Amino acid sequence: MLSMNIIDGKLLAKEIREELAKEVADMLQKGGRAPHLAAVLVGDDPASQVYVRNKVRSCEKVGFRSTLVRKPADITEAELLAIVDTLNQDATVDGFIVQLPLPKHIDEEKITLAIRPDKDVDGFHPVNFGRMAQGLPCYLPATPAGILEMIRRYEIPTEGKEVVVIGRSNIVGTPISILLSRKAYPGNATVTMCHSRTHNLEGHIRRADILIAAIGSPEFVKADMVKQGAVVIDVGMNRVEEPETEKGYRLCGDVDYDSVAPKASLITPVPGGVGQLTVVSLLVNTLKAARREVYRD
Ligand SMILES: NC(=O)c1ccc[n+]([C@@H]2O[C@H](COP(=O)([O-])OP(=O)(O)OC[C@H]3O[C@@H](n4cnc5c(N)ncnc54)[C@H](OP(=O)(O)O)[C@@H]3O)[C@@H](O)[C@H]2O)c1
Incomplete structure (x- = not known):
């Protein structure tokens, strides 16, 4: 049983997957x-393999079709660009992603730019980012x-609230x-975006009605930095070595959950929080792509 103030990402993801499955049944x-x-x-980075496997599995759960294209780490940039081009042209593929990071000899920006914006269900292409910034579909x-x-x-109220985001990456913070x-x-x-050059970071965090931590630093945010009653959204996904356990590590967020949870009005756990929603959001984009909802033919 989860306590009252936990945002249950697993349950939300299940709810959304059920809605998506209904939509698929309807389409069929x-x-x-x-x-x-x-x-x-590309390659065999263990974290990337897990992420991609989860994405493919989630597709299956809701009745989407999925195709996994696996290539060795020594694939050339030109070969990868050719694969992107094939997927761009393939009318049976609604959307596709190229899992990042890519090996060092491949220019990630070049690959991202090569993906057709109407198939860019990761939303990483500057056309999609720019449209997002302007409030366009x-x-x-x-x-x-x-x-x-x-x-x-x-139903978390956001209007007029002080939101503090820690992190300014292109995929989360910004x-x-x-x-x-x-x-x-x-x-x-009213959003304050903090980063590694922010002065008086703790002072900013303490003002937050809604705190979003996307740092990549295990249990960085401690209870004494957080305002009583704040909503705490922990994006961090960190592996901390724990040699005495069977796995040899444990997963934790950027927030010191045990100390912060009693002070928060709502908080996301790690795992079982934001990460769960991330995968279903990719499916939501793929459904939009299949329906040509964002880019009309
Ligand atoms: N759950 C999910 O689905 C999901 C998805 C994506 C990412 N993540 C996780 O979220 C975390 C962040 O990911 P990301 O891709 O955004 O990371 P990133 O690209 O490494 O960005 C981290 C950001 O945190 C800032 N930062 C680092 N140390 C700091 C400090 N001591 N004080 C203040 N700011 C600091 C950095 O500032 P500078 O810009 O100044 O360097 C940077 O803007 C990671 O743990 C990642 O694994 C989870």
């Missing part, structure tokens, strides 16, 4: 085909989209800061 019944996501995995990057969905489904500043719900918040 009307004579359409299931949405189709392709994922390109787009594919939202999965992690920020997942956070918005949590806020919506838990987009969620932009989204929560927009004239919309969730949004209309």
